[in-house]
Amino acid sequence: MKTYTNTGNKDTRSGFGAGLTELGKTNENVVALCADLIGSLKMDDFKANHPERFFQVGIAEANMIGLAAGMTIGGKIPFTGTFANFSTGRVYDQIRQSVAYSDKNVKICASHAGLTLGEDGATHQILEDIGLMKMLPGMTVINTCDYNQTKAATIAIAEHHGPVYLRFGRPKVANFTPENQTFEIGKAVQLTEGTDVTIVATGHLVWEALEASKTLHDKGISAEVINIHTIKPLDDKAILDSVAKTGCIVTAEEHNYLGGLGESVARVLAKHKPTPQEFVATEDTFGESGTPEQLMEKYGLNANAIIKAAETVLKRKY
Amino acid sequence: MPNTQQLQDLTTQVRRDILRMVHKVNSGHPGGSLGCTEFFVALYQNIMDRKDTFEMDGIGEDLFFLSNGHISPVFYSVLARSGYFPVDELNTFRLINSRLQGHPTTHEGLPGVRVASGSLGQGFSVALGAAETKKLNKDSHLVYSLHGDGELQEGQNWEGIMYAAANKVDNIISTIDLNGQQIDGATDDVLPMGSLKAKFEAFGWTVVTIEKGNDIEAILKGMAEAKSLTGKGKPVCVLLETVMGNGVDFMMHTHAWHGKAPNDEQLAIGLAQNAETLGDY
Ligand SMILES: Cc1ncc(C[n+]2csc(CCOP(=O)(O)OP(=O)(O)O)c2C)c(N)n1
Ligand SMILES: [Mg+2]
Numbered sequence: 387m388k389t390y391t392n393t394g395n396k397d398t399r400s401g402f403g404a405g406l407t408e409l410g411k412t413n414e415n416v417v418a419l420c421a422d423l424i425g426s427l428k429m430d431d432f433k434a435n436h437p438e439r440f441f442q443v444g445i446a447e448a449n450m451i452g453l454a455a456g457m458t459i460g461g462k463i464p465f466t467g468t469f470a471n472f473s474t475g476r477v478y479d480q481i482r483q484s485v486a487y488s489d490k491n492v493k494i495c496a497s498h499a500g501l502t503l504g505e506d507g508a509t510h511q512i513l514e515d516i517g518l519m520k521m522l523p524g525m526t527v528i529n530t531c532d533y534n535q536t537k538a539a540t541i542a543i544a545e546h547h548g549p550v551y552l553r554f555g556r557p558k559v560a561n562f563t564p565e566n567q568t569f570e571i572g573k574a575v576q577l578t579e580g581t582d583v584t585i586v587a588t589g590h591l592v593w594e595a596l597e598a599s600k601t602l603h604d605k606g607i608s609a610e611v612i613n614i615h616t617i618k619p620l621d622d623k624a625i626l627d628s629v630a631k632t633g634c635i636v637t638a639e640e641h642n643y644l645g646g647l648g649e650s651v652a653r654v655l656a657k658h659k660p661t662p663q664e665f666v667a668t669e670d671t672f673g674e675s676g677t678p679e680q681l682m683e684k685y686g687l688n689a690n691a692i693i694k695a696a697e698t699v700l701k702r703k704y
Numbered sequence: 705m706p707n708t709q710q711l712q713d714l715t716t717q718v719r720r721d722i723l724r725m726v727h728k729v730n731s732g733h734p735g736g737s738l739g740c741t742e743f744f745v746a747l748y749q750n751i752m753d754r755k756d757t758f759e760m761d762g763i764g765e766d767l768f769f770l771s772n773g774h775i776s777p778v779f780y781s782v783l784a785r786s787g788y789f790p791v792d793e794l795n796t797f798r799l800i801n802s803r804l805q806g807h808p809t810t811h812e813g814l815p816g817v818r819v820a821s822g823s824l825g826q827g828f829s830v831a832l833g834a835a836e837t838k839k840l841n842k843d844s845h846l847v848y849s850l851h852g853d854g855e856l857q858e859g860q861n862w863e864g865i866m867y868a869a870a871n872k873v874d875n876i877i878s879t880i881d882l883n884g885q886q887i888d889g890a891t892d893d894v895l896p897m898g899s900l901k902a903k904f905e906a907f908g909w910t911v912v913t914i915e916k917g918n919d920i921e922a923i924l925k926g927m928a929e930a931k932s933l934t935g936k937g938k939p940v941c942v943l944l945e946t947v948m949g950n951g952v953d954f955m956m957h958t959h960a961w962h963g964k965a966p967n968d969e970q971l972a973i974g975l976a977q978n979a980e981t982l983g984d985y
Contacts, residue, residue, distance in 0.1 A: 442894055445854050445895075505798040509820055677800070
């Protein structure tokens with residue numbers, strides 16, 4: 387079984403910051419906007435190096451999205467930065483009308499997604515953002531799994547014309563994908579080969595899926611782990627090819643099962659090849675305060691939960 | 705009603721609570737909390753007319769809404785020390801399975817909290833709604849609210865502010881914590897807002913300025929004046945000029961402690977500057 391090494395815990399938001407720094411040097415059309423969260427979004431470096439291309443808008447996210455939409459007219463590529471909740475729910479209609487419907491080349495970059503922002507609690511822990519964003523026609527939705535991948539995705543989305551939602555997080559997590567990888571939007575990454583069960587995971591749950599696959603391996607269960615960094619457009623083929631071999635699937639995400647990756651996968655399967663599926667996701671609930679590890683345990687979003695789901699789905703396979 | 709000395713004593717105790725709460729979980733927002741300590745103490749101990757039953761039906765008493773929910777430490781400490789829930793529960797701040805969430809919520813049923821806040825800019829609207837209901841109910845009590853100055857950069861505030869004057873919501877006293885700071889720096893550097901007094905007046909509000917926003921007597925005087933101006937057809941705004949981090953010397957006059965907890969050593973220094981007057985939780 388192929389194994390992966392954690393080269394040291396790093397936060398995905400720092401990967402975003404590093405990607406933005408890189409873009410600052412290589413693409414003069416890239417501009418960045420932030421709503422009073424420069425440090426949290428790791429945009430300090432871009433701001434310091436390119437003050438003329440950096441826009442502090444204050445605590446005014448709706449204005450930020452509108453400004454970004456306007457800046458695309460004439461060729462700029464705006465990257466907006468705030469927490470995931472304030473990047474989506476807070477400004478949904480601004481994104482819908484001024485960005486998505488108007489087909490504006492805005493990159494909505496969202497940190498502190500999901501439960502793992504920890505102690506700030508449910509007001510800040512959005513678990514609905516993937517659903518909100520994937521429902522918008524034309525919106526690309528990406529949820530990266532580690533520092534290296536987030537950096538690569540940040541660089542890649544500048545080259546893609548069209549609105550993008552890039553979702554990442556606050557805590558330091560395993561960094562295990564290759565440095566300086568090329569990031570292909572919409573292309574799933576198969577991490578391990580397996581024959582018994584497919585596990586497709588996104589974001590922070592990808593590392594957990596790899597950890598789970600090791601334990602499953604020891605139990606004699608062969609798991610195929612796929613990193614679905616792009617939820618929309620979804621890599622249908624990668625999913626269908628895998629379940630053709632394994633015949634069952636677990637989806638894992640730091641998001642509500644309503645509206646998340648699992649539902650998108652279920653749609654593909656229902657249409658082409660009905661397959662038993664278990665969902666590792668929050669169950670239509672708000673989050674709460676706590677440490678990231680405590681919350682992922684309580685809400686069933688870690689390697690243990692994936693192992694249980696795999697065992698359950700295997701029993702449903704006929 | 706407690707005298708000024710008793711309020712002072714409570715103030716230093718609340719500061720200790722704030723510091724100890726955020727230190728224990730190494731997260732939370734001490735700066736804004738410390739700057740608003742005198743205001744909360746005066747509001748809950750003297751200014752508001754509250755039912756002593758702690759019922760949460762919102763009827764027949766003054767109501768308070770915290771719009772800048774990140775300063776939950778001062779809110780929780782003053783609620784507990786005013787009898788809404790056991791002071792010992794402050795120990796559970798930001799822990800898993802606690803009623804004392806990082807930002808105040810009604811979800812866990814903590815007495816004293818009437819609506820969730822934390823996502824900034826929503827409190828004006830909610831407080832105004834409660835004020836409208838008071839009018840419909842012929843309840844002559846007042847609605848109080850508190851908002852950050854950085855928070856006022858959110859557009860929704862101004863929708864509410866415009867609505868209030870247009871609809872003569874004159875049973876509300878909305879206070880702005882004018883500490884001149886927000887996360888990324890001084891409000892004047894991040895997004896200067898010019899004269900808030902002129903803005904509120906242009907929007908049809910009566911404005912009372914409390915220049916010494918960390919002085920109990922000045923707060924009592926200013927809020928009494930604000931109260932006397934209610935019921936006259938205009939909403940009332942209090943511009944409370946505070947010092948962020950007040951009462952802990954190294955936290956004062958800077959945004960650095962907006963959302964950062966002190967380490968062990970810093971906690972000890974902060975506690976030494978604030979006497980334990982009523983017993984730590
Ligand atoms: C809608 C929204 N955007 C951004 C944030 C993140 N945030 C929390 S507090 C804060 C600064 C608030 O400034 P101010 O109201 O002046 O409060 P102070 O720092 O003085 O306590 C920001 C940007 C938020 N909580 N809600
Ligand atoms: Mg402020």
